[in-house]
Amino acid sequence: MNTSAVARLLNVSHSTIQRWVSQLNMEVERNQLGHYQFSEEDIALLRKIQNQLNEGIILQKVSISESKLKKAIVRKHPETTKEHEQLMERVIRLENGLKTKADDVVSYQLLQHRSEMEEMHKLVEKLEARIEALETPTVLPFDYFLAAEEAAATKKTKKKPFMKMIFGNGRKNDPTSLSTADSD
Structure with missing residues (x-):
């Protein structure tokens, strides 16, 4: 089966299949054009991978059988020396x-x-406590006697109209108004 057919079978995209194969270093056969050709064993392995991913395991932690992993070929050159081995140990x-x-x-x-x-x-x-304190009504005791004393203490004064205050009562025959006019 090719990549697209396997992707449809597993209900994932073909790029997801390619990513799984490359990131997990799976050994999958290729055709003449270099496309993956999946066997039944490969498909079963991909299903196991999908199940592990669905369980919440990240792709780097997915476990697959060792037989389907690509084996790294290590070729020793005759000039490999002790220094190279020490460098490799240090890198590790x-x-x-x-x-x-x-x-x-x-x-x-x-x-x-x-x-x-x-x-x-x-x-x-803290904020919840402050909000709760602000939302609870605080009833202060009302002092009726104090309110009555304040009302009695405020005496209403009758205000004179503005024009009368400036010009007086406006009566011409008023002796008080004449006396003020005569004194000028």
Whole structure:
């Protein structure tokens, strides 16, 4: 079966099949044009991969049988020396060190995120308490006697109209108005 037929069978895209084969280093036969030709065993293996991915396992952690993995061919040259072997051992140690360092970084980031989330949770609890305090009605006792005293203390004064205040009552025969006019 070709890639498209297998993709239809598994209900995924053909690029997904190609990605699984390349990232998992699967050994799959190719035709004259270089296209994958999947056997029944290959299809069964792809179904197992799909099931593992559906269970939540990431592609790098998917386990497949060793017989279908591409084997790296290591050719030793006659000029391979002890220095080359030491370099290879050092490269392997460095790669392992990088893996552990990456794990440490991720663990540190997770701890940082957890502490930030705990701080945010405490802040949310404080805000909830403040909102609840603001939403609960506070009834102050009303002092009726105090209100009555204040009402009695405020005396209403009758205001004079503005024009009368400036020009007076406006009576011409008023002796008080004449006396003020005579004094001028």
